[in-house]
Amino acid sequence: MPMLGRYSAVIHLSYSLLWTGGPARSRCGEAPPRASPPAPWHRGGVARERHTPDQDATAEAGPAPEEALRTYRRMRDFGRTPEPSGKAPEGSAGDDSPDDPAGSGPVFVVQRHRATRRHYDFRLEVDGVLASWAVPKGPSLDPEVRRLAIHVEDHPMEYLHFEGVIPEGEYGGGDVIVWDTGTWESHDDDPAAAIRAGTLHVRLHGEKLRGEFMLVRTGRQEGDKEQWLLFHKQDEHVEEGWDAEDFPRSVLSGRTNEEVRADPERVWRSDLPANRASVEVGDGGVAVVADEELAALDGFGEAGSWEVFGRTLKVTNLDKVLFPAREGEEPVTKRDLLRYAAQVAPTVLPYLRGRALNMHRFPDGVGSNGFWHKELPGHAPEWIGRWDNPDADPGETRTYLVVDEPAALVWVANFGALEWHPWTSPTEAPDRPSYVMFDIDPGEETTWEQTVELARLHRTALDHMEVRGYPKVTGRRGFQVWVPIRRGRPSRTRGRGPRRCPGASGRWCRTWSAGAGRSRSGAGSRGWTTRRTR
Numbered sequence: 280m281p282m283l284g285r286y287s288a289v290i291h292l293s294y295s296l297l298w299t300g301g302p303a304r305s306r307c308g309e310a311p312p313r314a315s316p317p318a319p320w321h322r323g324g325v326a327r328e329r330h331t332p333d334q335d336a337t338a339e340a341g342p343a344p345e346e347a348l349r350t351y352r353r354m355r356d357f358g359r360t361p362e363p364s365g366k367a368p369e370g371s372a373g374d375d376s377p378d379d380p381a382g383s384g385p386v387f388v389v390q391r392h393r394a395t396r397r398h399y400d401f402r403l404e405v406d407g408v409l410a411s412w413a414v415p416k417g418p419s420l421d422p423e424v425r426r427l428a429i430h431v432e433d434h435p436m437e438y439l440h441f442e443g444v445i446p447e448g449e450y451g452g453g454d455v456i457v458w459d460t461g462t463w464e465s466h467d468d469d470p471a472a473a474i475r476a477g478t479l480h481v482r483l484h485g486e487k488l489r490g491e492f493m494l495v496r497t498g499r500q501e502g503d504k505e506q507w508l509l510f511h512k513q514d515e516h517v518e519e520g521w522d523a524e525d526f527p528r529s530v531l532s533g534r535t536n537e538e539v540r541a542d543p544e545r546v547w548r549s550d551l552p553a554n555r556a557s558v559e560v561g562d563g564g565v566a567v568v569a570d571e572e573l574a575a576l577d578g579f580g581e582a583g584s585w586e587v588f589g590r591t592l593k594v595t596n597l598d599k600v601l602f603p604a605r606e607g608e609e610p611v612t613k614r615d616l617l618r619y620a621a622q623v624a625p626t627v628l629p630y631l632r633g634r635a636l637n638m639h640r641f642p643d644g645v646g647s648n649g650f651w652h653k654e655l656p657g658h659a660p661e662w663i664g665r666w667d668n669p670d671a672d673p674g675e676t677r678t679y680l681v682v683d684e685p686a687a688l689v690w691v692a693n694f695g696a697l698e699w700h701p702w703t704s705p706t707e708a709p710d711r712p713s714y715v716m717f718d719i720d721p722g723e724e725t726t727w728e729q730t731v732e733l734a735r736l737h738r739t740a741l742d743h744m745e746v747r748g749y750p751k752v753t754g755r756r757g758f759q760v761w762v763p764i765r766r767g768r769p770s771r772t773r774g775r776g777p778r779r780c781p782g783a784s785g786r787w788c789r790t791w792s793a794g795a796g797r798s799r800s801g802a803g804s805r806g807w808t809t810r811r812t813r
Contacts, residue, residue: 343407344365344406344407344408344435344436347406347407347408347433348365348408348433348434348435350432350433351365351432351433351434351435352364352365352366354432354450355449355450356449359446359449360445360446360449360450361441361443361444361445362438362441362445362451363435363437363438363441364435365408365434365435365436365437365438384462384463384464384484385403385404385405385462385463385464385465385470386404386439386460386461386462386463387401387402387403387404387460387461387462387463387481387483387485388400388402388409388438388439388440388457388459388460389401389402389417389418389457389458389459389460389485389487389488390402390438390441390442390455390456390457390458391417391455391456391458391523391527391529391536392413392451392453392454392455393453393454393455393536393540394445394451394452394453395452395453396415397415398413398414398415398416398417399413399414399415399416399417399418399458399523400412400413400414400431400455401413401414401418401428401509402434402438402439403463403470403481404436404439404463405470405471405474406471407436408433408434408435408436409433409434409435409436409438409439410433410471410474411430411431411432411433411434412428412429412430412431412494412507412509413428413429413431414426414427414428414429414509415427415429416523417522417523417524418488418492418509418511418523419510419511419521419522419523420488420489420490420511420516420517420518420521421511421517421518421519421520421521422510422511422512422513422517423519424510424511425508425509425510426508426509426510427506427507427508427509428494428506428507428508428509429501429504429505429506429507430496430504430505430506430507431504439460440457440531441455441457442455442456442457442529442531442532442539443455443539444539444540454536454537454539454540455536455539456528456529456531456532456534456535456536456539457529457530457531457532458487458523458526458529458530459485459486459487459488459530460485460486460530460531461483461484461485461486461488462484463481463482463483463484464481464482464484465479465480465481465482466480466481466482467479467480474494477495477496477507478493478494478495478496479493479494479495480492480493481493481494486530487523487526487530489516490511490512490514490515490516490517491511491512491513491514491516492509492510492511492512493508493509493510493512494507494508494509495507495508528707532632532633533633533705533706533707567622567625568587568588568621568622568624568625568685572585572586572587572588572621573618573621576594576597576614576617576618576621577614577618579594579597579614580597581595581596581597581598582594582595582596582597583597585617585689587621587685587686587689588621588624588684588685588686588689589686590660590662590684590686590690592660592686592689592690592693594617594693595693596613597612597613597614597617598612598613598614599612599613599643599644600612600644601613601615601616601641601644601645601697602644602645603644603645603646613692613693616692616697617689617692617693619692620688620689620691620692621685621688621689623688624685624686624688624689625685627688627699628682628683628684628685628688630701631681631682631683631688631699631701632681632682632683633681633683633705633706633707634681634682634701634702634704634705634706635666635668635679635680635681635701635702635706635709636679636680636681636682636691636699636700636701636702637651637652637653637679637700637701637702638651638652638653638680638691638694638696638698638699638700639651639652639696639697639698639699639700640652640694640695640696640697641695641696641697642695645697649697649698652694652696653676653679654676654677654678654679655678655679655680656694659680659690660690662686663680663687663690664680664681664682664683664684664687665678665679665680665681666678666679666681666706667679668709670709679706681706682699682701698753698754703715703716703761712764713763713764714761714762714763714764715761715762715764716759716760716761716762717737717748717759717760717762718753718757718759719733719734719737719757719758719759719760720754720757721756721757727756730756730757730758734750734758734760737760738750738760741760741762746762747762747763748760748761748762749761749762
């Protein structure tokens, strides 16, 4: 079986056994959309039933979402702009709205938008849409700063995750990043009525914006739009002199507006359901390795200079056997591994981009002892992404590899790395993980059936907590379960890596997992007992 087919079968088996093995499919068992990273869809990882206006509609309620979005849709040509229309595509069924990015409660998003003038779009979920204000200088945590906020048209909930480039000539033409997102609370019993009355008091729980804010209508107009003031109140989150422009990166992709404009990595497909509508730029939404490039690889002898994904790689030892043959199959060679890496790179890239990578290398194949390799070697090409850890102690890894383009993963495979382990935190915030990872390693006497049972226990526990997790096979017979979380305060621990959950989340991870392990006595795992671990 070819490399790709063999691994696809294993991945399918892990999802089948773990996340559909119970009597009913759990929330955390829903597989992520193809070629789409978990983090942007549900940063925070907590699933909930979205509030809809008709659940508690009153005679004084605001307009329904369809009516509220009429102005938004009239102003845009969805045949040209990548912005979401907010309409369910024909033939779609069920709730296709994006998942809550930060937990229970209504959500908010602030987008940094460089159009005719740079501004920040401040949006609050209210009655099934995003009530929106354009804030020219951006919000501030300094209570002495009053910001002008122009009340603009309501936006669809799908705009929560919109990041990209609106074409010039279209309304709002320019580049957009998700500058901040989270949940919010209101001190008003009816936020929609409070907005109509002209005063809204909110408490934000974002990654950058936290604490008490006020929105107050001034009575002035800018054209046909109302002018409001946005300001922070006195509380424990106050920071004098705090300026939004000091924090220019997206909380979803880690990129700046300039980087998004120079190389937009995603477009919005308004003809797809919202949970699949954000797709990578490329052929059919996903960049793929060209048939000619694969043919060139097949035509090499033991080595060659391979042009793939716009880069030139010197590939070597192409006929070396890395995985011995199974009955009725051919062995897997290094050439097969490179082909596989090139084919899957565009799909796995969203999960690796912007994260330090630890490599588990087996240069002589799985029949020999492998070893961990973390420091990026000096002979790595200049175009390879890298990150210098500013907190590294003497003797610790200083420069890490960052796979930020498909060709980099092919280079990793050519370097003999058969396992690719990204950090749970991005390089832009190494002490603030965006995933918590449960590592299920069987003990020497643990059977495969017991390992699967332990993984299912995690699935059941996550389901009861309404938390979404994603399983993956790891090593020879272990599992990992990755749970997206909203990044909080910096970790108090150092030495982060794929086998540790940093800071407070790490302590919770170990305690929680130990409880799940104790429910099945005798099934040893490194997280639950140190006796007879691998």
